[in-house]
Amino acid sequence: MFSVASLLTIILLALSTTGSPVEVSNSPITLPIARRLSALNGTINLLEQDRARAAALRLKGQNLKNGGHGVPIANVATGYYIAVGIGSPPTTYDLIVDTGTSDTWIGAKKAYSQTSTSIDTEEPMQVIYGSGSAYFDGFEYIDTFTFGNGLTIPQQSFGVALETSGTFGGADGILGLGPxxxxxxxxxxxxxTTIPTVTDNLHSQGTIHREVVSISFEPITEVMEVINGELTFGGTVRNKHGPITYNPITTTSPASMYWGIDQSISYGDTTILSSTAGIVDVDTTYILIASDAYVEYQFLTGSTTDAATGLLLISSAQYAALENLSFGIGGVRHFCRLSHPLLTICTGNVHSHPCQIWPRILNTYIGGSSNAIYLVITDIGTPSGQGFDFVNGYPFAERFYCVFDTSRSRIGFAQTPYTDATTN
Structure with missing residues (x-):
């Protein structure tokens, strides 16, 4: 059984004071997100997919800056899905929610059913994922999008695949929420030519007054598919978060092409990554950091590389000795103290864990040992100073309310009831 102190070791977040708190208005347009796990051949594939995604996003950002084509990549192992109706009457498609890409398309699984509102623009479309092993080729269509709460978006552009390669986690396609x-x-x-995104059209059609999309998750507590997240257009849900603090989109390329910020990372009192540029991406499974920071983190934690999973592995004693991992965003630090009184309710729960470790309930799913303790901090594959030195993935997003504000070129963060939670 793990000690109380070990259960209370959590990721720390340093928030910027840019902008005033809770500036974005409350929004009624909130939609559920369901997490679904896909079949894997061991977690080494999952880790490699995360690294390939980061490499592809970095390359796409560099190519776009230079006027070339790019190669985004989907995390096809753990998908966060939203049901979208397309057409009139609508056919429902399950799409992956992805903040690392902005293209929306269908046809990976369920075929497109044309209706009276369908418009074929006859424009050929293509998105290549990663090294080219996954892709979609097709044509642009325009049609009506309908979401479960009655939200309708007429004249929405999207791709219809004639040919795809890759599983895309069993999804029908992707809902792109990036810039x-x-x-x-x-x-x-x-x-x-750029294509208006779903968020663009909601704003231009007057459905939302600010081009903002917010995402929140609850920590993972079970293996089966479960609705554990919310997607909100045009604002936030006030009772789901505390004061929001904002940070400008980084000016450093290629992170500046995405939902990118400047941040530093410290483990205990040691800075392992000086202030540098990276991105926030909810469709990345782990937290990726520059190789030199990763080596330092591995040394400080005393962890070893697990052959079965590729993740860092620690013992129970090392788990109890873990220090706080802090993210310095905007130069101001906000600490979640280990002595937080509300956290004592988790005492003795062997399934509890801080957000530096992978949910133990999913250990066997990723090809690991059921009793092992794996860290979610992984190597991005390149040294710092590349303009794309970290990816704050899902373990980060499940602890903090994330507000992606296109209208003011900024990202906001707020604490939630799950920021200090140790049950995952």
């Missing part, structure tokens, strides 16, 4: 500039290069005959 609109990422769509450049998707239309084959118009490589510099």
């Amino acid at each position: 609109v500039d990422l769509t450049a290069g998707t239309l084959i005959d118009e490589p510099t």
Whole structure:
């Protein structure tokens, strides 16, 4: 049984004071997100997919800056899905929620059913994922999108795949929530043309007054598919978060092409990554950091590389000795103290864990030992100073309310009831 102190070791977040708290208005447009696990051949594939995704995002950002085509990549192992109706009457498609890409398309699994509202623009589209082993080729269509709460978006552009390669986690396609500039290069005959995203159209059609999308998750507590997240357009849900603090989109390329920020990372009192640029991406499974920071983190934690999973492995004693991992964003630190009184309710729960470790309930799913303790901090594969030195993935997003604000080129963070939770 793990000690109380070990159960209370949590990721710390340093929040910027840029902008005033809770500036984005409450929004009624909130939609559920369901987590679904896909079949894997061991977690080494999952780790490699995360690294391939980071490499592809970095390359796409560099190519877009230079006017070229890009290669986004989908995390096809653990998908966060939203049901979207397309057409009139609508056919429902399960799409992966992805903040690392802005292209929306269907056809990976369920075929597109055209209706009276379907418009074929006859524009060829293509998105290549990673090294080219996964892709979709098809055409641009325009149709009506309908979400479960009655939200309707007429005249929404999206891709319909004629051919795909890759499983995409069993999803029908992808709902892209990244910045609109990422769509450049998707239309084959118009490589510099961008395509309005779902968030763009909601704003331009007057459905939302600010081009904002917010995402929140609850920590993972079970293996089966479960609704554990919310997607909100146009604002936030006030009773789901505390004061929001904002940070400008980084000016450092290629992270600046995405939901990128400047941040430093410390383990205990040791800075392992000086202030540098990276991105927030809910569709990345782990937290990826520059190789030099990763080596330092491994040394400080005393962890070893697990052959079965590729993740860092620690013993029970090392788990009890873990120090706080802090993210310095905007130069101001906010600490979640180990002595937080509300956390004592988790005492003795052997399934509890801080957000530096992988949910033990999913250990066997990723090819690991059921009793092992794996860390979620992984190597991005390149040294710091590349302009893309970290990815704050799902373990980060499940602890903090994330507000992606296109209208003011910034990202906001707020604490939630799960920021200090030790049950995952």
